[in-house]
Amino acid sequence: MSPPLASVDLARPMAAHTTAAELMAAAQLAALEAAKHADQVDRDAAFPHDAFAAIRQHRLLSAMVPAAHGGAGASLDTVAAICRVLGAACSSAGMVYAMHQIQVACIVEHGTGNPWHEQLLQRIASEQLLLASATSEEAIGGALRNSGCAVNVENDRFHLLKMAPTISYGAHSDAILATARRHADASPSDQVMVCLLKDDFTLQSLSTWDTLGMRGTCSNGFRLEARGACEQILPVAFGEIADGTMTPVSHILWAALWTGIAGDAVQRAKAFFQGQARARPGSLPPSATRVADAVAMV
Structure with missing residues (x-):
């Protein structure tokens, strides 16, 4: 379980060495900011600057960078969970974050041991570079x-x-x-x-x-x-990069992202259904079975 949001100090950027629980709490905070602007981002085809300001504040761009290079050293499982949280808040922000982490994974897996690429990993952590x-x-x-x-x-x-x-x-x-x-x-x-x-x-x-x-x-x-x-x-x-890292990591992170988007869509449908049910006490709307099935699937 992630710690309550109140336990995270918004004024303090997340430290380089963080636990999965702390990363998830930070992701929830970034998602709250992303959700505020999601409609405008999609309507205007505008890059989600506010979401990424929060993502950078909490050092989430370097989540997968090894701790030896200043990152959090997060597992792919944790990064996938972050993608799911961000995707539920803003599909664009979630997709950009997932694509960034796919590139980071390629450098971590195939550039470690090479001085130039190790320096790049350090810069991703220290400067929160977006790839x-x-x-x-x-x-x-x-x-x-x-x-x-x-x-x-x-x-x-x-x-x-x-x-x-x-x-x-x-x-x-x-x-x-x-x-x-x-x-x-x-x-x-x-x-x-x-x-x-x-x-x-x-x-x-x-x-x-x-x-x-x-x-x-x-x-x-x-x-x-x-x-x-x-x-x-x-x-x-x-x-070797494509077969060993890029393709499998893409499938995992995009699946997590789409699950987040689907989860948000189902919650919206559920809220709409509940409004219909309250408007007509004693009778179920035609969507009742579909909504119940969708909630169970997610």
């Missing part, structure tokens, strides 16, 4: 395991140009993890993943996408151009 992902590409679409663009290396520097039909919250991120072919002559499936910091890349808007119910993810299309040091490339093939 986005650029895996889709024009002419390839959402085929995760194929890339058209390539990392072009000269000396110890790289150049990357990617035409992405969607980079969720790319314009609001502090870093983007992008996929590309290993080099200009590599096959589409011979991919690497590159960590791009905000100073490394430029984004030019290409298109917009009305992401029904999650408009606050700001999932626009961009021309992404980046330059950086080759040490920013994760040291293992993207195929």
Whole structure:
């Protein structure tokens, strides 16, 4: 059980070393803030700034970062529970948080032991950096395991140009993890993943996408151009990252997120049903069986 909300000091950011119970209490507080703005976020396709101010205040962006690098070292189970809480409050905030944690998991699992990526983990914890992902590409679409663009290396520097039909919250991120072919002559499936910091890349808007119910993810299309040091490339093939971490973690966190959204929808339906029942004492509304089934399923 999470501690009561009153036991958490709102004026004090959460410490780096926190228990699962403390993280969940912080998530509930962030969710309260997210819920206040959820309708406006979706109506205006606005990034959920207020929700993420609260998420940063309580150091939830570094929940999965190992304690050795300044994070909470939370388990995937705990992070999934946070996604569920945030998803119930604001679908956009929950989705952005889940996508961020998927990228963090990739760095933790495949960048640990590499000095540049370990320093990035420390920065995620100390600065509460928000990570986005650029895996889709024009002419390839959402085929995760194929890339058209390539990392072009000269000396110890790289150049990357990617035409992405969607980079969720790319314009609001502090870093983007992008996929590309290993080099200009590599096959589409011979991919690497590159960590791009905000100073490394430029984004030019290409298109917009009305992401029904999650408009606050700001999932626009961009021309992404980046330059950086080759040490920013994760040291293992993207195929290993995708199979071992990105795909399974995505399924777990998105399932938790959607469960949170469904739970909130059912609670709204239940409240509506109760209002109908009070208006007509002695008779059950036609929705009674459906609502009861939905409550039991959730």
